[in-house]
Amino acid sequence: MYVKNIRLKQYRNYSDIALQIENTVNVIVGENAQGKTNLMEAIHMLAFAKSHRTSKDKELIGWNHEFARIEASVEREQRHVDLEVILSAKGKKVKKNGIEQKKLSEYIGACNVVMFAPEDLNLVKGGPNMRRRFIDMEIGQISPVYLHDLSKYQRILKQRNQLLKGMFPVPSREQELTLEVIDEQYIEAAVKVIQRRYGFLQQLEGWASEIHTRITQGREQLELQYDPSANIHAEMEASALAEQLRAELERRRENEIRRGLSLAGPHRDEMKLLVNERDVQTYGSQGQQRTAALSLKMAEIELIRAYVGEYPILLLDDVLSELDQHRQSHLLDAIQGKVQTFVTTTSIESIKHETIERATVFTARQGQLEKQ
Amino acid sequence: MQYPTPISQLIDSFMKLPGIGPKTAGRLAFYVLDMKEDDVLEFAKALVNAKRELTYCSVCHHITDTDPCYICQDKQRDRSIVCVVQDVKDVIAMEKMREFSGLYHVLHGAISPMDGIGPEDINVPDLLTRLQDEQIQEVIIATNPTIEGEATAMYISKLLKPTGMKVTRIAHGLPIGGDLEYADEVTLSKAIEGRREL
Numbered sequence: 001m002y003v004k005n006i007r008l009k010q011y012r013n014y015s016d017i018a019l020q021i022e023n024t025v026n027v028i029v030g031e032n033a034q035g036k037t038n039l040m041e042a043i044h045m046l047a048f049a050k051s052h053r054t055s056k057d058k059e060l061i062g063w064n065h066e067f068a069r070i071e072a073s074v075e076r077e078q079r080h081v082d083l084e085v086i087l088s089a090k091g092k093k094v095k096k097n098g099i100e101q102k103k104l105s106e107y108i109g110a111c112n113v114v115m116f117a118p119e120d121l122n123l124v125k126g127g128p129n130m131r132r133r134f135i136d137m138e139i140g141q142i143s144p145v146y147l148h149d150l151s152k153y154q155r156i157l158k159q160r161n162q163l164l165k166g167m168f169p170v171p172s173r174e175q176e177l178t179l180e181v182i183d184e185q186y187i188e189a190a191v192k193v194i195q196r197r198y199g200f201l202q203q204l205e206g207w208a209s210e211i212h213t214r215i216t217q218g219r220e221q222l223e224l225q226y227d228p229s230a231n232i233h234a235e236m237e238a239s240a241l242a243e244q245l246r247a248e249l250e251r252r253r254e255n256e257i258r259r260g261l262s263l264a265g266p267h268r269d270e271m272k273l274l275v276n277e278r279d280v281q282t283y284g285s286q287g288q289q290r291t292a293a294l295s296l297k298m299a300e301i302e303l304i305r306a307y308v309g310e311y312p313i314l315l316l317d318d319v320l321s322e323l324d325q326h327r328q329s330h331l332l333d334a335i336q337g338k339v340q341t342f343v344t345t346t347s348i349e350s351i352k353h354e355t356i357e358r359a360t361v362f363t364a365r366q367g368q369l370e371k372q
Numbered sequence: 373m374q375y376p377t378p379i380s381q382l383i384d385s386f387m388k389l390p391g392i393g394p395k396t397a398g399r400l401a402f403y404v405l406d407m408k409e410d411d412v413l414e415f416a417k418a419l420v421n422a423k424r425e426l427t428y429c430s431v432c433h434h435i436t437d438t439d440p441c442y443i444c445q446d447k448q449r450d451r452s453i454v455c456v457v458q459d460v461k462d463v464i465a466m467e468k469m470r471e472f473s474g475l476y477h478v479l480h481g482a483i484s485p486m487d488g489i490g491p492e493d494i495n496v497p498d499l500l501t502r503l504q505d506e507q508i509q510e511v512i513i514a515t516n517p518t519i520e521g522e523a524t525a526m527y528i529s530k531l532l533k534p535t536g537m538k539v540t541r542i543a544h545g546l547p548i549g550g551d552l553e554y555a556d557e558v559t560l561s562k563a564i565e566g567r568r569e570l
């Protein structure tokens with residue numbers, strides 16, 4: 001799929017721009033603080049209705065303006081979709097082909113995007129919440145059902161935590177019965193999330209390990225593991241998994257009531273990356289961590305294609321210059337001619353690859369974009 | 373600008389209604405000033421009467437001007453079956469449908485720890501007493517298909533299981549007459565999950 005044109009109104013430092021995009025690879029060149037990342041963020045918003053760098057939508061609205069709007073038309077294999085995201089003090093509206101979508105889960109997935117920015121290099125060395133967010137966003141964009149199940153789980157989790165807080169020090173009979181009921185809801189929702197994540201990681205691992213081996217010329221073997229917070233086996237079938245989780249909740253009951261918190265479940269699960277059987281987060285060198293992050297992102301591109309039947313749109317924000325020549329060309333060779341890509345950089349000379357030489361170049365300057 | 377007290381009091385009163393902000397309240401208040409005095413009096417009387425004369429039925433907690441309510445008093449209705457709903461407006465919706473001829477029990481809410489609502493805060497305890505001394509044989513639970521509505525349904529059915537009472541839950545999923553083609557993926561997958569044997 002590819003973006004054919006995009007229009008930004010009062011979005012960050014863009015007051016009003018319209019871009020026609022004709023090429024597969026597009027490079028946005030500009031000095032610092034000119035709006036390169038803002039454009040990437042806008043394309044990310046189209047796919048996820050969420051920024052990749054902030055959860056506060058208000059920050060996206062141009063200063064001194066009441067609203068911001070992103071519009072784009074996206075060509076897909078057999079069809080064409082017009083997408084629109086409108087932000088205002090009242091909240092966020094999303095439209096598909098001019099029709100407002102009340103639920104985000106019905107909007108997300110209309111256009112698929114994979115973004116790779118310098119902070120993603122932290123995917124490997126950062127905290128577990130970064131990896132959970134990565135998994136949830138990526139499954140979410142191929143499965144609206146997952147988004148629905150996840151948000152259901154999160155709401156049950158909130159209810160459960162609140163109930164636990166009220167149960168200390170002496171729970172009433174009603175509270176105990178309510179916990180039994182909420183536990184059933186919690187377990188059912190948790191099992192769905194865990195199974196989906198486990199399956200996703202298995203598939204992602206298939207591509208990621210192959211790509212990783214190729215980049216390291218056979219020296220390294222990458223593995224992805226789902227590491228649950230409870231003592232359960234994520235690979236088991238649903239009813240057995242529910243049974244295990246029930247027992248784990250039982251075991252933690254007193255502790256959970258004392259702390260007023262749910263201590264076992266998908267919100268605390270981890271994803272581990274192993275290189276040659278060792279945890280890269282702990283033992284990997286910086287180079288190994290980068291390669292692992294790159295392998296994950298490249299695997300994601302393939303996974304989306306397998307699910308959706310088309311390649312996603314790739315956003316490379318400032319990241320090419322962070323990769324050495326060898327890793328750069330691995331990435332660029334892999335996407336060549338197949339994946340619509342937006343690349344930002346402060347200096348185009350730092351990227352040497354034929355893909356970049358054939359690209360369309362836009363210069364970003366003070367909220368304006370000019371085709372070269 | 374400062375309004376004369378009677379107007380600002382009227383504006384403040386309108387603002388106590390849900391969904392009405394200062395702008396709308398101002399518009400309504402000035403509209404009232406232009407109304408005929410008789411209409412204004414009638415309006416005021418209707419407000420007071422609604423509040424004074426309507427109460428909740430002591431049996432089923434539906435809104436009513438007689439106690440028990442007209443549904444609970446109706447001898448034609450099937451007294452062996454009770455439909456448990458969250459709100460008064462659910463009773464009204466069911467009655468419009470004219471398919472159900474049993475009795476109701478209005479909970480006035482659903483279990484939600486986040487909002488500080490436990491089973492004892494909605495009319496669950498007196499549903500139990502009611503089931504003991506009437507000829508009720510079946511309870512249909514028609515709480516909303518939300519997390520809180522489901523939790524409430526499960527809670528009630530857990531309490532009733534040991535009594536041997538027949539407990540059923542109304543079906544949710546595709547709306548009747550809903551077109552499969554236009555159902556979104558999530559609704560569809562939930563409908564498939566909730567399928568029953570025929």
Ligand SMILES: Nc1ncnc2c1ncn2[C@@H]1O[C@H](COP(=O)(O)OP(=O)(O)OP(=O)(O)O)[C@@H](O)[C@H]1O
Nearest residue numbers: 012013032033034035036037038059060061062063
């Ligand atoms: N809501 C907003 N309204 C107007 N301008 C904004 C808003 N938010 C951010 N900006 C401005 O946008 C500018 C450019 O941001 P952006 O992150 O796109 O830069 P960049 O071109 O990617 O720079 P770098 O090369 O440093 O990454 C910032 O200088 C900031 O002042």
Ligand SMILES: [Mg+2]
Nearest residue numbers: 036037038318
């Ligand atoms: Mg930037």
Ligand SMILES: [Zn+2]
Nearest residue numbers: 429432441444
């Ligand atoms: Zn009644």
